[in-house]
Amino acid sequence: MIRDISHISRHKFDILVVGGGINGAAIAYLGAENGLSVALIDKGDFASGTSSKSSKLLHGGIRYLENLEFGLVAESLKERYIQYKNAPHLIQPMPFIIPIYTGDPRSAWMVNAGVSIYEFLSGSKKLGERQKFSAQELLQKEPGLNPEGLKGGVLYYDAQMDDARLCLENILMADLRSAKVANYVEALSLVKENKKTAGVVAKDLLTGQIFEIRAKRVICALGPWTEKLFKEDRKYSKQHVRMTKGVHLVYKDSLSKNAIVIQTKSDRRIFFVIPWMGHTLIGTTDTDYQGSLDRVVCEADDLQYLLNETKRIFPNSHIEQKNVITTFAGLRPLVHAEGHPSKVSRKHEIETVASGVIYVMGGKYTTYRKIAEDSLKKFFYLKARLPLEYPLYGSGTPSQSFSEAVVKFGISEEKVHYLWGKYGARYLDVLEMTREDVSLKNEICECSPAIKAQVKYSIDVEMAQNPDDIINRRLGLVYIPCSSGKCKEYIRKCFQG
Ligand SMILES: Cc1cc2nc3c(=O)[nH]c(=O)nc-3n(C[C@H](O)[C@H](O)[C@H](O)COP(=O)(O)OP(=O)(O)OC[C@H]3O[C@@H](n4cnc5c(N)ncnc54)[C@H](O)[C@@H]3O)c2cc1C
16 A cells, blocks of 8 residues: 555545544445545554454444344344455454353343344354353363352354454555555544535644645544544534443463353443453453543553453452553444443444534444445445445455465465465465565564564555554554564564664
8 A cells, every 4th residue: 555645635535534443444445446536544553543442353242132222233243244254364253151150140041042132133144053051061161260150151153353454454445446545644624615524634644744635525434533523513512422441451371262251240241251362352341431532541440340350250260460461442432322331322323414524423343334335325326235245355265275375485384374364365465575585484573473574564565654553453463472572673673774
């Protein structure tokens, strides 16, 4: 991808998408796919907002059944399946177990009924069969679980994804369909002509250059930052987005083979303990938030809450704070509604204001394709209904089999599988780089299988601008413990030239 600010500042586009999280990325892709000329900007890196801070699940959201949101759950389950079929390298089915304990807020029959309805709503799009376990069977499957008061459990399937890379693949597809995309460009204000919005005043945060971007339509997919530009358009409007904070921690080593759904004692919430990159992702919290949008962090209380609840379910795993590899926190930009944060609907809303700007609010990562479609339909007749085929950058079968690639590039089969898991069919593009410089086949550090070619690919093809773009989002090294720090050192050097 080429970050062509000169082109973006000189041309008038059909649409300008502000925000390169998953919703903006998909709108840009779908718009360009439908023949519109599109520009997309983000004030940070693509997916650096909420779209890399999620629980990394494409899911129907079993707990929304309690709120009787059957439509939202059914739609999400359909989207989950379509995404999985199109991008199996980034999305994998994952078994979830709900252990049931004496005194849990939801009884065994409620949990069983919920899982049955969930499976029914999945219909032919389900990813695996539900199973029921006695306490003894469950302990054989998951020996780390607390046996005290355990009555049994239920297993069902959802899907796990790499949120940052899924977003990036939408951006790469937008670029492939001729959209002009640029990270680190901030929209400072709206440009108005005859009370209509004709573009934005933008700032290139890498050079300081200020310029206008002109477009027939501006679509804002700003996640938690929506209110800022929205207020400029409608000074006296009520609050549209309600922000709730969600915190995750990544714990060293694996606590379970399956994902475990924990019912909390204190507040009837549920949270997940999920296998993630050889370690364990634990989260999330759900609390109202009024602080800085640009500095959302895991506070000591959040961390303690997650560690305490995990200790209760895995008492023999010696859960200790020193084994926390990293924490991350994000904001749910929910359509404003009163009530307990966990009860606020995850449905999306798309609003066109008098000046013509379209604002995307709420939603789940899982339903991003539908959100993109609904946004474009606000002003544009889409050629066809949203197709079930939604190819992403790494979709499809590689032109060479894994075993052919092993011979051709002289690397191990494990390495080929690892690269396919990051780039899908495009893993061959990464390996092609090693033909000019064989040293690029070398691992960057002993902490992960990542090779030097991936760092070059991140910079040359995926528009990484600084080490964090690679460490946090392109390669996900932030989730892996590293004692030597060699990987970060190598990546830093690559930016120094
Ligand atoms: C803790 C947590 C867990 C979640 N887990 C899941 C899950 O497992 N599954 C699921 O389906 N959903 C989940 N969600 C919801 C999902 O992550 C969000 O719905 C989704 O990521 C929102 O994407 P977005 O593109 O709207 O916003 P964002 O990803 O926040 O993107 C908005 C972008 O706009 C940019 N921006 C802001 N202002 C400007 C400006 N002035 N100029 C240019 N750019 C600007 C920002 O830099 C940002 O990149 C979770 C959310 C949270 C918080």
